[in-house]
Amino acid sequence: MPPLATAENVDTEAGKTWSIANQIAQLITADLKTTTSFIVADSSDVRVPSYPEVTAPAFAQWRAARAKFLLSGFVNARKDGRLTVGCYLYDVQSGREVARQGFAVTPNEWRRAAHRCADTAFVKVTGNPPQFDSRIAYVTQSGRDEQAVKRLAIMDFDGANHAYLTSGDSIVLSPKWSPKGNEIAYTSYAGGDLQVRIFDVAANRERPLLASGRESFGPTYSPDGRTVAFSMSTAGNTDVFTVGAGGGYPRQLTNSPAIDTGPSYSPDGKLIAFVSDRSGSPQLYVMNSDGSNQRRISFGRGVYGSPAWSPDGERIAFTKVEGALSRIGTMATNGADERIITGGPNDEQPTWSPGGSRILFQRQDPGNRRMGLASAPADGGEARQILTPQEATDPSWAERQE
């Protein structure tokens, strides 16, 4: 991964194009290093290619360095004040171009171009869905217990562009990105009522999902973004409902006398995983997205909660409480092959990375009781802490698609 080249070193709002090119190269390197699919040579360790070399690399040199792929590119200033970021991926052995992508971005959006460029390489080499131009929505918390102030916050997956969305006047919970990554459905205590609200991130506007949504909570979008599934209490019991993302009259999917809550759609939109205590303790269930064919899938010891369907549709992540340990695990969608992937003792609320390679979750430090976010490889491994300005809970991670 050499630094990106620039045809002409020009001043922009975000600095000289040459310095942007260097930063983009560093960011792409950092992105690719978050995965286990690459061994990335730092841009500081490789020769700076000349501008013509971007489209005609000296393959003999890269072969001598035993590189498998070469990611190269350029940053040019455009006449309209924006930047053109070009991105080329070459197979060094065969000397063929594998992928090429160009982006026109405003100078201050160069990070997005870098993430998209890293995505291009990642998708081509691994065959996985893109995951670097993604954002994390979560609940930031200051104060403890009865005095806790909770606000909706978003940031890029690498922690950049952090922003608060709500003021903290009322408690907010469980944000979930829409599939397009432009809206967030969440639970709010605004006005003293527990209710589902929708936040439009680009327009910085929010609205209630239902005209009268007393005691509704825990929303999640269907994969096509047209439907929101949520929990609502009617006549003293909580059931799973769906409603159009624009609002309307909710449709009841479950009607057992027990609690049914925590819905999560499968990526094809045909199935919904949820939590029910109809067996006497909270367990995981799966049903068709019209509510039919409800069946229990979790039979292990302990109680289960917060199911999250993986992006490839193969597995369901969950929180499992067993004795004093609350840990994250995954299981096949029929309940087989349960694997616990974190050590606890207070891990909750799993969400998948857009590519499905990692699971992000909320973790409480057992020593100082501080809540934070951490991510672990989806098939188990060392968890990595995600730094946030304040305490953090309830993560949701989604790729931007606009």
Added chain:
Amino acid sequence: MNRKPLLASALLLTAAAANAQINFPRLPVIVPLGRSQPAPPPAVAPGMMGSPSALQADLVVKSGSDTVYFPPRGDALQPNATATLAAQARWLLANPFVIVQLEGHGDSNDSRDYALAIGDKRASAVRDFLVLQGVAPQRIAILSWGKERPGSVRVGSTFVAAGPRVVTKVVGVQPPVPQYPLPPAQ
């Protein structure tokens, strides 16, 4: 509005019936009476009732506690809870102006959604009990805090999370809701 003369004549009739020994000329007149009106609810300013916090303190003193506890992941009322709730119902019947909110709580071990659901179910169980004791359902609102308000109770020298419970909170006062709807004003 001609209700006043009508009422006046009705009063006259009653007075006549009570005073039977006076030889009163029989009145062949049939007075068209309006429909009987229930007494309008007395208008009492909230200030005269005391503040919600004073009423809350009174509730705790008169009924023993404003909180009833539940077993983990359970929503069935325990025997000591029903005793407390019966006392709360008596207090609510004696203070018909009070509006309460039942705040249900989950356990810190519950998942986020399940804690909200079970908190709501516990509060609903308490509401059903109070309504069966005669408290008007319109006076009772429900809110689930899930695990957002863990609370604390003293155990020996330390404080621990209060756990699964429902707290009866006085949120305001208003004139009592009549048992049946008033006829429209004429």
